[in-house]
Ligand SMILES: Nc1ncnc2c1ncn2[C@@H]1O[C@H](COP(=O)(O)OP(=O)(O)OP(=O)(O)O)[C@@H](O)[C@H]1O
């Protein structure tokens with residue numbers, strides 16, 4: 001096992017190189033085969049590897065990690081390497097029903113325009129390593145593919161299919177991964193190390209479940225504009241990226257393509273979502289699946305999972321209104337795992353009282369859904385907003401009773417209440433993280449500005465985001481065409497991606513997200529059926 005430092009990773013692929021044209025594309029028929037069984041290539045993946053002569057046709061610049069072509073030496077056209085590609089998934093806000101949703105009640109959640117982006121760079125055949133490069137966490141680690149516990153994951157009794165519904169982690173598989181996490185981020189502060197180990201365990205569990213010993217070496221580089229541990233579904237977004245990237249690598253996803261029938265897109269989203277949920281199990285312990293469902297399918301949904309052995313009930317809300325929401329971060333980080341466990345403990349100690357609070361939250365969510373679904377629903381009128389706002393205030397009160405608020409969240413609520421310009425609730429797991437405020441329609445702009453200044457003065461952060469956008473999307477290969485037929489287009493390579501500065505820099509580079517001037521050509525999104 002070796003550790004790689006970010007910035008010295010090699011394997012960047014020039015997409016303009018005609019010998020490296022994509023071997024996988026998105027109109028592949030869906031294949032209902034065992035993902036661990038061999039395909040025609042005999043490598044179990046359908047992704048060709050370059051010939052062993054490939055090493056002589058590239059030289060690696062170890063300072064910036066890019067590979068350059070040597071003039072006059074060409075690769076055999078018959079052995080193309082999969083091009084670098086990118087996937088992206090949004091974060092979410094839970095408008096109603098967090099925590100209650102873990103206990104089988106309904107929640108209403110919507111995708112936000114803050115997103116994560118994962119660049120997958122395939123290595124040459126001789127490089128038998130996978131590297132996880134979680135840039136924002138300052139975490140990179142490399143594993144030798146051949147040293148991973150394939151024997152345990154591929155036992156007939158353990159082997160999973162890409163379309164399987166996995167609802168709990170297998171303790172034997174978790175134990176098999178553990179030794180491979182022992183060297184992750186040794187020497188960094190314990191809390192930080194825990195975060196790295198959780199991320200790495202989610203990745204390894206998915207890689208070992210979906211890949212095979214013949215998987216091509218690759219670098220998985222992640223950048224995210226979603227603050228970590230803030231209640232905005234950062235982990236789910238990361239898990240959706242990992243799941244979709246791995247499913248694409250084994251060529252089990254059809255589309256997305258423009259005229260994909262909604263039912264087919266729904267199946268693909270569901271497959272991505274199922275494996276993202278497995279990643280969430282590694283990070284969270286006991287997730288409901290609402291976060292990954294929104295990150296995978298986007299838009300706004302009502303989500304309910306009463307029976308964990310079955311898929312959840314997911315209802316799209318195409319009429320979800322463009323709410324005037326303020327999204328404020330306490331900057332108090334916490335872990336969802338801890339907050340969910342707190343409510344679980346409360347439910348054990350005070351079953352009747354806790355259950356009735358959870359039921360009341362369910363009623364709040366159902367009331368919001370009924371409001372949105374009324375035939376003459378107008379998301380912008382004073383009455384509607386007053387109704388929504390009251391439900392938001394009530395929901396927050398219940399979350400306080402469950403013990404998942406925080407003095408910093410209460411401070412936000414207090415400041416908004418003082419200004420009398422809206423209704424506030426925590427969003428996500430609480431214990432810190434973010435609050436949402438629905439602004440009153442008659443809130444005076446100067447009062448809103450004063451409030452924002454006060455929040456900034458007290459160290460709170462404000463995020464700009466729209467609700468209800470796209471779910472998981474893919475850019476294959478990782479080249480932006482800018483609306484022209486120019487040969488090659490603009491490649492998003494390893495180095496550019498790692499060096500993009502801040503949320504704006506990342507969004508400008510990849511062409512998707514709140515700060516992207518326009519959505520750049522090449523990106524495709526699976527579209528959830530709305531009816
Ligand atoms: N930028 C990132 N890169 C890699 N991993 C990340 C990143 N952001 C979050 N994660 C993973 O997600 C975990 C944080 O998830 P957690 O559920 O505690 O917060 P959240 O998903 O932001 O909040 P919530 O579940 O309330 O919406 C981290 O420990 C890490 O494993």
Ligand SMILES: C[C@@](O)(CCO)CC(=O)[O-]
Nearest residue numbers: 098099287288289428429
């Ligand atoms: C707190 C919780 O309800 C929402 C976290 O975003 C946990 C979950 O649903 O998995």
